[in-house]
Amino acid sequence: MYKSIWWCYLIVFACKAEANRSFPDGFMFGVATAAYQIEGAWNEDGKGENIWDYMIHNNRSTIANNDTADVACDSYHKYKEDVELIAGLNLTHYRFSISWSRVLPAGFAYKINEKGIEYYKNLVKELLAHNIQPVVTLYHWDLPEPLQEIGGWTNPDMVKYFKEYARIVIESLPEVQYWATFNEPKQVCRAGYGVGSLAPKISSDGIADYICPYVIVKSHAEVYRMYKNEFPELKGKMSIVLDGQWAEPASNSSDDLLAAERKMHFEFGIYANPIFLGDWPQVVKERVDYRSENENFTRSRLPVFTKEEVDFINGTFDYLGFNHYYTRLAADAEESPFDSPGYDKDVRVVTTEDPDWDRSPNGNPIVPWGIRRVLNWIRETYGDFEIFITENGVIDDGSTLEDNIRIDYYEGYLNSVLDAMHEDKVNVVGFTAWSLMDNFEWTGGYGYHFGLYSVDFTDPERPRKPKKSVEFYRKLATTRVIPNWANEISTSWMCSILSLIIILYNFL
Numbered sequence: 001m002y003k004s005i006w007w008c009y010l011i012v013f014a015c016k017a018e019a020n021r022s023f024p025d026g027f028m029f030g031v032a033t034a035a036y037q038i039e040g041a042w043n044e045d046g047k048g049e050n051i052w053d054y055m056i057h058n059n060r061s062t063i064a065n066n067d068t069a070d071v072a073c074d075s076y077h078k079y080k081e082d083v084e085l086i087a088g089l090n091l092t093h094y095r096f097s098i099s100w101s102r103v104l105p106a107g108f109a110y111k112i113n114e115k116g117i118e119y120y121k122n123l124v125k126e127l128l129a130h131n132i133q134p135v136v137t138l139y140h141w142d143l144p145e146p147l148q149e150i151g152g153w154t155n156p157d158m159v160k161y162f163k164e165y166a167r168i169v170i171e172s173l174p175e176v177q178y179w180a181t182f183n184e185p186k187q188v189c190r191a192g193y194g195v196g197s198l199a200p201k202i203s204s205d206g207i208a209d210y211i212c213p214y215v216i217v218k219s220h221a222e223v224y225r226m227y228k229n230e231f232p233e234l235k236g237k238m239s240i241v242l243d244g245q246w247a248e249p250a251s252n253s254s255d256d257l258l259a260a261e262r263k264m265h266f267e268f269g270i271y272a273n274p275i276f277l278g279d280w281p282q283v284v285k286e287r288v289d290y291r292s293e294n295e296n297f298t299r300s301r302l303p304v305f306t307k308e309e310v311d312f313i314n315g316t317f318d319y320l321g322f323n324h325y326y327t328r329l330a331a332d333a334e335e336s337p338f339d340s341p342g343y344d345k346d347v348r349v350v351t352t353e354d355p356d357w358d359r360s361p362n363g364n365p366i367v368p369w370g371i372r373r374v375l376n377w378i379r380e381t382y383g384d385f386e387i388f389i390t391e392n393g394v395i396d397d398g399s400t401l402e403d404n405i406r407i408d409y410y411e412g413y414l415n416s417v418l419d420a421m422h423e424d425k426v427n428v429v430g431f432t433a434w435s436l437m438d439n440f441e442w443t444g445g446y447g448y449h450f451g452l453y454s455v456d457f458t459d460p461e462r463p464r465k466p467k468k469s470v471e472f473y474r475k476l477a478t479t480r481v482i483p484n485w486a487n488e489i490s491t492s493w494m495c496s497i498l499s500l501i502i503i504l505y506n507f508l
Contacts, residue, residue, distance in 0.1 A: 021418060022481050028133075028430030029477040030093035031086060031452065032391050034140040034183065036069055037439040039099060041076035045115040048105030050142040051152070051199040052442075062201070067445030073437060073455050074462045079123050085453060085464060086436065087130040090477045094132050095390055095432050096123070097140035097183065098169055107144030109164040117172045124173055135178040135390070135432075137241060138166050138223070141188060141198070141442075148200045153212045154193060162219040163226055170231060179227065179238040180321045180390070181220040185271050186243055189213050194343055198442060206341030207301055210288065214303040217274045217313055224316035240275060241321030241390050244268050244378065246370035247330040250352065255332035262287070263330045263349045264377060276382040278314035279305055287346045294338040301341055319429070320378065323391035324413075327370030329353060360405065361397040362448060368412030375420040375428065386429045389417065393434035396467075398449040406452075406469040407484070414482050433473060437464055 023029075042053055052069065060066040075082055086094050101107065102116035124134050139162070143152055147161060166181070182188070191198040194209030202208055220240050227238050247263035249256040265273070265281035273281045280302065288302040305313070328351040336345040358366040375387065394409040410433070420426040438451035446457045452473055453464040475483040 021415075023418070023421075023431075024480075026429075027480060028092045028388070029473075030091045030095055030132075030135065030430065030432045031089070031436040031473075032095035032135075032432045032434050033075070033097075033436050033439060034137070034142075035097045035099035035102070036072075036140070036142040037435075037441065038073040038075040038082075038437070039102075040069065040071040040074045042068075042070045044076065045119075046102075046105055046113040047099065047116060048101040048107070048113075049145045050099070050101040051145055051148050052142055053101075054145045054148075055199045055201060063443055064445040064447050067440065067447075069440040071460075071462070072440045073464075076119065078462065079119075080126055081464070082436065083123075083126045083130055083132070086127075086132055089452070089470065089474050092133060092477070093135050093178070093430065093432070094127055094436075095135040095137065097137035097142075099142055100139065100165055101142065101144040103169060104144065104165055107147040107165075108161065109168060112168060117168075120169075120173060124175055128175060133178065134173075134176050135180070135388075136169075136173065136176050137180045137183045138162075138169060139181065140183040141192075143200070152193070152200055152202075153188060153215050154202075154204075154208050156215055156218075158215050159219045159222050163222045166223040167226060167230070170227060170234075174231075174234055177234075177236040178388075179236060180241045181223050181238065182216060183241045183321075183390075184243040184323060185213065185216045185240070186267055189216065190343065206343050206346060209343050210302045213270050214305075217271060218309065220275065221313040221316045225312070237318035239317040239319050239321055239388075240271065241323060242268060242271050243323040243325070243391075244374045245325060246327040246367070246374040246377075247349070247351070248327055248370065248373070250329040250331035250350075253332075256330065259332040259349045260330040263347060263351070264374075264381075266343075266347045268378075269381070272320075272378075272382060274305065274310070274313045275316055276314075276320075276385075278310045284346075287348070291338065291341070291346055295341055296338075297341075317385070319386035319388050320382075321390040322375075322378070322387050323434075324371050324374060324389065325392065325394075326364045327357075327367035327373075328365070360394045360409075362395050362444075364394075366394065366409060366412070368409075368416045370416075371413050372416040372420045372424070375417070375426045376424050379424075379426050384427055386427055388430045388432075389428060390430075390432045391434040392431065393450050395448045395450050398438070398447075398454070401454060401465060401467045403467040403469045406467070407472045410469070410472065410476075411482055411484060414476070418482075 036052055056068050105113050127134050189209045189212035193202045193212045194205050196203035224238050247260040249260040262283050265283050269281040270284055289300045292300045331350045333348045333350045353365050396403040396405050421428050435450045437453040438449045438455045441448035452470050453466055456463050472483050
């Protein structure tokens with residue numbers, strides 16, 4: 001009898017272990033790309049010029065190796081081949097973005113490019129024919145140049161222009177069930193308008209990089225409300241995609257603990273807080289107000305939401321789109337002189353890295369436990385709702401198709417996601433690999449290889465070749481179990497064998 005009980009405990013342990021290393025039924029697996037990074041055809045079929053076209057064509061040196069995205073992966077012409085690749089991975093969804101300037105060449109709604117609309121209609125039709133759900137991002141960094149000429153995302157009128165553009169796209173693609181308004185607005189605002197490292201390369205540190213979030217958050221809310229009010233019959237989901245890199249306290253000191261929390265609120269909360277809770281994070285308001293006053297500004301550099309705006313923006317989500325790549329250590333910094341405004345001065349945090357952490361070829365730290373901690377932080381800070389991981393990935397050095405670094409990376413990060421789901425009860429509903437294929441990685445050009453498939457950018461045909469990680473990701477999507485876990489020995493076999501043993505034991 002006691003032996004039978006012991007065997008039962010062993011079976012329960014084995015079966016529970018298997019369940020905790022498996023993704024649940026209905027969990028979504030997919031891959032992601034973005035229009036500017038893969039489409040090419042920069043001036044074909046009526047497409048207008050965007051801020052990246054303008055920047056690169058006027059100064060090729062802004063991109064590594066003087067690369068351009070004029071052709072990129074040529075997905076404008078090869079989208080059917082790309083859909084076949086996605087279908088071959090047995091994935092449930094494909095996340096891509098719409099090129100605003102392909103749909104509205106001048107940026108404004110008075111001139112619609114029907115050939116641009118037709119391209120996206122055909123792409124969605126092809127995906128659905130292969131039982132792949134489109135997840136569509138309305139804005140992934142490629143603003144039409146005419147809109148930048150009137151101030152871009154620092155112009156309050158962008159709210160109405162974005163709403164008009166979004167309405168046209170939504171009307172054209174009613175089959176889409178997952179929408180995202182913006183991808184990583186932190187990069188748009190901080191890199192694009194604060195430090196000027198990305199297009200449109202505006203350097204207005206500590207000023208434009210607060211006006212920009214104000215305009216973008218209001219634009220997001222307007223489109224969300226419009227979608228729900230004007231298209232209720234479509235019954236789709238809409239939200240925003242935020243990048244959440246984890247800030248780990250550099251020590252257990254109270255100053256460093258507060259610094260790490262402050263870093264999270266400035267980089268993630270400045271966009272999440274208005275949408276999920278209402279208004280800016282309190283610490284952001286306090287810090288920017290304090291420094292603005294001491295810098296002799298007559299009012300805070302952080303725009304103030306009215307009560308009506310707070311109420312209008314709050315709750316404009318159906319899920320959270322979440323991108324994660326790396327972790328940093330955060331330590332408290334000394335207060336900077338009040339001689340000039342600056343975002344980093346407002347944050348007052350020094351970030352470093354643990355020298356023992358693994359690193360990718362471009363130097364980013366590989367810290368799998370960071371994704372679990374940031375997922376928990378989001379749930380604890382903003383509440384329990386669906387989190388859709390819309391990007392996660394690592395680069396390889398491009399020298400071989402044996403991309404073991406990517407397989408190791410995904411094993412580590414996916415196991416941490418499972419820990420967050422099973423042990424911490426975080427409501428993660430999907431995972432998206434960045435990216436389907438190597439592509440134009442912004443200022444890094446073609447030197448950063450994020451793809452499951454390689455692309456030969458020296459060949460006019462842009463042939464795609466599968467890397468070793470393709471088979472890994474296919475197995476993951478098919479079995480919902482992380483390949484290579486426990487040396488490829490599935491605990492489901494252990495569970496079955498032990499069950500058979502106890503049956504035979506009792507029978508004999």
